[in-house]
Amino acid sequence: MDAKRTTATEADVRRALAAVIDPDQGKDIVSLGRVSGLVVREGNVGFAIEVEAERGPRLEPLRKAAEAAVMALPGVVSVTAVLTAERAAAPQPAAQPHSHSHGPQQAPAASLMPGVRHVIAVASGKGGVGKSTVAANLALALAAEGHSVGMLDADIYGPSMPRMLGITGRPQSKDGKILEPMQNYGVKAMSIGFLIKEDTPMIWRGPMVIGALEQMMRDVNWGDLDVLVVDMPPGTGDAQLTLAQRVPLAGAVIVSTPQDIALLDARKGLAMFRKVNVPVLGIVENMSTFVCPNCGHESHIFSHGGAKACAAELGVPFLGEIPLDIEIRETSDGGAPITVSNPGSENAERFRDIARKVWAAVEAGKSGRAGPRIVVE
Ligand code: ADP
Secondary structure, rough: OOOOOOOOOHHHHHHHHOEEEEOOOOOOOOOOOEEEEEEEEOOOOEEEEEEOHHHHHHHHHHHHHHHHHHOOOOOOOEEEEEEOOOOOHHHOOOOOOOOOOOOOOOOHHHHHHHOEEEEEEOOOOOOOHHHHHHHHHHHHHHHHHHEEEEEEEEOOOOOOOHOOOOOOOOOOOOOHHHHHHHEEEEEEEHHHHHHHOOOOOOOHHHHHHHHHHHHHOEEEEOOOOEEEEEEOOOOOOOHHHHHHHHHHOOEEEEOOHHHHHHHHHHHHHHHHHOOOOOOOOEEEEEEEEEEOOOOOOOOOOOOOOOHHHHHHHHOOOOEEEEEHHHHHHHHHHHOHHHHOOOOOHHHHHHHHHHHHHHHHHHHHHHHHHHHOOOOOO
């Protein structure tokens, strides 16, 4: 091994991939234009292989061969290849009316996850507002309300669902193709953290996320679910926008803190979902009031109530407020969110109340979302 040569270049990687043959087409994946999102950084290599959606399940050997070819290069420390479904290959609905809208070219939920009734996103304008905490409690509250629930952790910046749901280990596959979701508290869960290594540099997670996300929808045995809750990456950048377009969402829940509302971050989240025609099911104000753990005194550290006013102003439902409470932090960070660890508490009831509103909204919207768009010529 050449000790002086510490890094491989993009050209080296492309050359290695040019030896990997698409089994159905008999040509290499580079000349077929299948390699995208290539990133090479200090010996860590990431890329996507674009394939037709219907071939995806069969092409795991191709993905592995591509990884092995790159791994064999001197100076390569890690390789992550993901299979991405080509957009063009998605079946076009026959009777789709012509539209000026630049809205999503979504694959219908049915083709990706045939047994999943509704997919909802939990999103926030920025990180640290308690989006994952709300997502975990919302999923558990929906389960407590009697629904069959899955949790898809797509937060590339800090996948936290396994920890919050008290899940350890890695997902297993019975046939080497389809992954079995992890499960705890009656909720099925899959995290992007299982597909993207924790030490993967942040800059690559963006390009990888779409492929990894499609794998988590298509190649995971979700079975029949009433609702799949997606914990989105925080923010409203390109990765989030693409994600909002690619996931067949029935609607989105926006989590914000009172000061986040004041800083307009949550409004950006609203605007993003509107841009891609995903209904906003409502806003949750998190860390709304501070309840002193010693005396129970309630103080309004962040001038609470802003989300409610903002929701009214923007014409979206207000789903409820969750106080800043140490029990919420300790329970979710400890792997037993308050909805399951203290179901009789006021806060657990708050989450169940939000869950009931969310469920009612997606059920009410079911027919509306599938209807044709209104086109103004
Ligand atoms: P995000 O997903 O928006 O980055 P997290 O859900 O990871 O945020 O929450 C960030 C931190 O704040 C976590 O330690 C979490 O336990 C804590 N937290 C979230 N919501 C509350 C709350 N209502 N009360 C107390 N702590 C909270």
